[in-house]
Amino acid sequence: MASTEPVNKKQKIETEETLLEEIDTCQNEIDALNEQASEEILKIEQKYNKLRKPFYEKRALIIEKVDKFWLTTFINHPRISSILQDQEEDCLHYMTKLHVEDFDDVKTGYRISFHFKENNPYFENDVLTKEFHLAAENQSDNFSQTSTATQIKWKEGKDLLKELQSKPQSNKKRDVDHKSFFEWFLDTHDPPNDDIAETLKDDIFPNPLQYFLVPDIGVYNDDDESGADSDIEEGSEQEIDDEEELEDGE
């Protein structure tokens, strides 16, 4: 038997090599099907992005007419409210529109736009846009993902970030996240782990009304001041309601 062993060894290697090549061939067929499936799904997503667009546009026009719609929605959302500073809430009184859209090829990223009333007292920009350029499916490394944000042209003495830095003690809420809303907006260093952007894109923009119409859980009490929760922050839903009541009763 000894003389046949070198041949056996060679045969064994050849057999395993052949088998692995056959597996690889199957794998290529599977990969090709996966790619076809991704492309078909992409086309459907593009089709429905187009179909949804007029409804989003119509919705945006109606929302603009609702007083403080986005501010209220953000305040009522547990994740977004965790980064909102008091003065930022005041600034968001002037926000009229939130828009999120995929880039045309869907896979490579998306854009979140915050529209503000002309001549808002805080900055010159009418629109602040944060873009996420994501990797293609086969580049799962994070290095290829980037994010950009509009430079905010603060008006004289209105730079909210400067103010935050100058009196950090007053910002109780910052401990939760070490970020304020505009700090988040301008922070572009870790796009794949931007959970605020994901919340805006996948939770708030698809259905903001559910947050605007916060469930009646007792904390937001429209009519009865006596039962008001003492934890409610300045500029929160409670204060907005109070303002409205004042306006109505003038």
Next chain:
Amino acid sequence: MASTEPVNKKQKIETEETLLEEIDTCQNEIDALNEQASEEILKIEQKYNKLRKPFYEKRALIIEKVDKFWLTTFINHPRISSILQDQEEDCLHYMTKLHVEDFDDVKTGYRISFHFKENNPYFENDVLTKEFHLAAENQSDNFSQTSTATQIKWKEGKDLLKELQSKPQSNKKRDVDHKSFFEWFLDTHDPPNDDIAETLKDDIFPNPLQYFLVPDIGVYNDDDESGADSDIEEGSEQEIDDEEELEDGE
């Protein structure tokens, strides 16, 4: 002006109510489109599951002929190897097939099957199956998600879990995860957070060859014993290679 105020207030409320109803109408249209999109995507996934099936079956038949394919693949995968105990590795010598399939309606769950050689010395079962019954898209709460696993009929004196419990000190690797491979298999209490199942489904099953053919990163050193990493466990790639060399050189 005072006399008109109650009317203004009422008008204001009516206006806001009307606007919110209009937003809700838009939202219903958007939701309906989302549902249609999900259904179309589902159909594509079902179509490609069918198209991929013969290639997965062909691949499975070839893989069965490759010695210790799944054991080697699992050992080379960083996450799976972190839960493999020495004796479990020995048991997985007898594993011939891994199969993952979505339930027919795709959305509601999937099934992972581990096939073993008939009459493996550890248990009576030829197939161990773990199933994940997941919630539909609109039921995102975790309560509705369940998991089931085949009861393992251990052969006399071969219950690996009993053995693990009887000598916990010998299992260095258990510290990493507090779980062994078969402990994971039988653990059905938290299906939405079963990252091992997700790894098998989304990473290993779609392309196991990449792990079987572990990149040559120095730790697995085929030819030079002197430089071998002392952390390499019994039954690992190193040992398999050594065995093969011994067989080849007989």
